[in-house]
Amino acid sequence: MNPGPFQRVMFALYTVVFFLYLLGPLAVMAVSAFNTPQYPQVWPIEGVTLDWFSALFADQDMMTGLKMSLWIGLLVVCISVPIGLAGAIIMTQIQPRVRSLYYLVVVSPVLTPGIIIGISTVVFWRQFTGQTGTRFLYDGVVLTVLGQASFISAYCMLIILARLQRFDRSQEEAALDLGASYPQVFRHILLPFLKPALASAAVLAFLSSFENYNTTTFAILSDKTLTTVLAGRVRQGSTPAISALAVVIVAVTVIGAIAYEIYKRRSDAAAAARQRAALEAEEAELAGAPAAAMG
């Protein structure tokens, strides 16, 4: 692996351009959130202001939309993670000859364009609730949660499946041999093993739900979420308040990512320390054992 200096320079250049493309637009937008003109402007900087942030928080529609988005996100997590878990467990148990059909059915929502999921959800539940006399279920929040759950459950399933495939079945057998019941095995062996995957599935589910637009715009009916309010605002015209919202979201994400990284390092360090201690204890025991046997 010894690329020449020319290749090195070319690659470095390419990486810079790539990340400029990836992060540049967001950085430019972020600058416009602090500039004074009415229209999002980057240069010249006519004055630094925080007015656009207060304009954002004073925007009633935006705030109602935000509450709705958070609420829908939580409901999606509560539905998608259990469904994804069940989907992953079934995947490991289903007969091989029906597995590929099953896989095709449950992964298809990932590939289906979002607007088609939104449309089909609305069409089906309008008919279904009309015919079964459950009209109260024909509601923007319910439909959005169901529509988003179709593909978000598939994301969750894929994450959980990746960890489940590394599960050692002999642990389960050992517990059963020792007299545990099936619910006990599930509760005390399988769930703790899957906990990290369940946590990342929950985070991913919430974020995918929060940022979704294509499915939501159909399924939400007459209600509004943050993204649909935002789409309306953007179509009406540009204001720096929209840039301010992006700045807030990026800031929250970055802080979250850093906090997670610190937490991860700490728990990794703690785990490493525990492992070291256990190894030392084992070595001490082994060193002591021959002496004890001789004595």
Place this chain on the structure above:
Amino acid sequence: MSGSLAFVFGLPLAVVVFFFALAAYERRTGVANGGGFFQRNGLAIGLYLVLAVGFWAFFIILLPQLAMVDMSFRPKLPPSQMGGPKDLYTLENYRYFLFGSTTSTAEWNWLHIKAFFLTIGVSIIITLINFAICYPLAFHMAQSATAARLRVLLLLLILPYWVNEILRAFAFRVLLSSGGIINQMLMGSGLTSEPIDFLGADVGLYMGLSYAYLLMMIFPLYNAIESLDKNQVEAARDLGAPWWHIHAFIVLPHAKPGIASGCTLVFMLTAGALAAPLVLGGPRTLWFTPIVYDRFYQAFNWPQGAAYAFILLVSCIIFVLVVLKAFRLSLGEITR
């Protein structure tokens, strides 16, 4: 109406019975090892698994799709006449896509047909461009980056994707508008004297679409290249292979399933994108999804909208399958 209600409840029941029959058959012929499904999981957990997956597969995935297809073959009727004598299956909505309104004099519905083919064509081009942009970085991440570097790269890659699609598209509008920073730089350097209308020329739309799904390309590529044994690349280099030989004959064939799944994802998502066309498209922009959207919320013709959505879905699936076939890949390989 009661017919379709029986269908709604009957289909899941039929499938459940089918699975039980299959399980019984397998147990009798001794194919299945170990006990039955409920014996293995216990009753309570077994029920939870079956109900959760059953609800998901039927009520969230399959039945809505079927309902949409069913609706696309029905005429537009006021709610009072639904299920009445006029509610017959018809191809009217599909005819409209091809030939337009019955009162129009034009031979074909060129506006919609053009938008449709433009959407497919541009999605193909964007998919290829995204592959070209992402491949070098994916290769670097998978084969030569150190662990610490990889973490930073991954974080930088994921960061923009926590910002939602509308805002990402909006960022391109800020960037490319006639008073935007790009036009200021171009005019400042004297390359142009007038601002260039990037948004009117759909440059913004295509850039925004390519940007929106970069991540969907880079991760499958990275996963596929990562599983390649580094020694193979090393061996080829030692034997004197030029760099493009290594990529063309070792890395690309190995990464073929990953390339296929990345391209499939990007193509499907781009063709079905709605946020970027709504935010970045001008009034004269031709893109298929906003037309579908307008069938619902401007024309209030739901069956026609369902037909348009179905046309888009089926064409994309057929296209993807044909391309996979041409590259001798099965669907099972790319989803792995």
